[in-house]
Amino acid sequence: MEGGWKTKGRILRRREIMEAALELFSQKGFHGTTMAQVARRAGVGVGTIYQHFKSKEDLYLSPLEEMCQELLTSLRSLIQEEDHTRETLKKILQAKTAFVERHRSFFKLYLSEQLATLEAVRDRLGVRADHLYGQFFELYQDIVKRGIQRGELKPLPPPHLTRALMGILNSFFFDWLKGQIENLSQVQEMALEIFLEGAAL
Numbered sequence: 001m002e003g004g005w006k007t008k009g010r011i012l013r014r015r016e017i018m019e020a021a022l023e024l025f026s027q028k029g030f031h032g033t034t035m036a037q038v039a040r041r042a043g044v045g046v047g048t049i050y051q052h053f054k055s056k057e058d059l060y061l062s063p064l065e066e067m068c069q070e071l072l073t074s075l076r077s078l079i080q081e082e083d084h085t086r087e088t089l090k091k092i093l094q095a096k097t098a099f100v101e102r103h104r105s106f107f108k109l110y111l112s113e114q115l116a117t118l119e120a121v122r123d124r125l126g127v128r129a130d131h132l133y134g135q136f137f138e139l140y141q142d143i144v145k146r147g148i149q150r151g152e153l154k155p156l157p158p159p160h161l162t163r164a165l166m167g168i169l170n171s172f173f174f175d176w177l178k179g180q181i182e183n184l185s186q187v188q189e190m191a192l193e194i195f196l197e198g199a200a201l
Contacts, residue, residue, distance in 0.1 A: 014052045017042045018066075021059050026105055030060055063106060068132045071099050075139060085147035086196060092143070093169070093188045100173070101184065108177045140165055165195050 020042035024033040035056055039046045053059040078091045100107050141162040147153035153161065168191045176184040 010052075013044070013048070017044065017049055017052055018059070018063050022063055022106060025060060030056075035059075065132060067099075067103055067106065068135070071096065072135055072139065074099065079139075079143065081146075085143060085150070085152040086192075088143055089165075089192055089196075090189075092139075093192060094185070097185050097188055104177070137162060137166065168195050 017038065021033070021038045024037055024041060027033075028037075033056075035046050035049055038059065039049055042049070049059065053062060074095055075092050078095060079088055083091075141158050144153060144161045144165065145158045148155055148158065148161075169188060172181060172187045172191050173184070175181045176187070181187050
């Protein structure tokens, strides 16, 4: 019983540290935030943070990874073999849109850091960020492959079709985060139509 309470306490403390860090990163950015500031905001010592996170980069990426894993689990549960490719992609987009709208401030923070000219930071964060991208790429590529096999998509190389799909969707997603688009759900639907039907009359 005691061990269980200790485990729950450790999980809660880790969550509190991540929330404190997220607040500071949102306000000050990656470079403007120190581990000492996070410790003060979380009400713990700096040493306690290092019991949970190996570095500031680890603390910065951990919330993103947890959110993305939560989103991936949710999206995978929506995929049904009998669904048409169009319906599958619509369900995926609706779920993703709802998720990122709930966590908009964090995804906006992550995007701003990735687009900033902080090459050294991006180099260190890049491996883990690329791993996350790869998992989403595999999810979409599996949908594309099934669509090709069932004759619902053109028989083009699946990686190329997947890149085209994600490129179209992500361009609208990034513009929404930057405040250039108001209704993400509406433009995601339009982006999906462009991918499936093309823009030609």
